[in-house]
Amino acid sequence: MMTITLNGEARELATVATLSDLLASMNLVGKRVAVERNGEIVPKSLHGETRLASGDVVEIVTAVGGG
Template identity: 50%
Template structure:
């Protein structure tokens, strides 16, 4: 059995054991329960376009910064 992918997500180390051997950014976002249209993501200092998430693999050592937008405000 191989080692899990370990990334830093918003400053915290995360072991991605539940996502399999070669997880993608899209799989990470889904596992966190976020809607893709309400998330912005940076990987290793670079913005990753939403259209590239399904093909962008995560690797041990990646630094992921994720911002989740929430609607609301005064009516």
Template identity: 45%
Template structure:
């Protein structure tokens, strides 16, 4: 029996690292995740935030449905209260 790799050239199912820019810093993910998962991973769940993806404001109501994609550029602003 011969060993072989599951990552054949041209295999669309081969794993791909997703690289996105978040507030100017490059971050990598082993798979596509939703914006909601990204927010959770960053510890921002429940916080008042505004998120821009590739120049477009993303409504909070769509965070769970939208997947990040390789090359996305995101800006995340956290509202801070004070006086």
């Protein structure tokens, strides 16, 4: 079990290892999102290999269409 800060709130994770796992657990796979980990933007191409660690600060922003 690890604890991260996700969008400003503490969150305990049991089976999440990578950013891709986190996005899947949030039903955000295939959605347009921007992900920041510990103050740095993580490109989508690196979500699968970016491992999370206890204490990480993650911000996820979803794109909203409009006009």
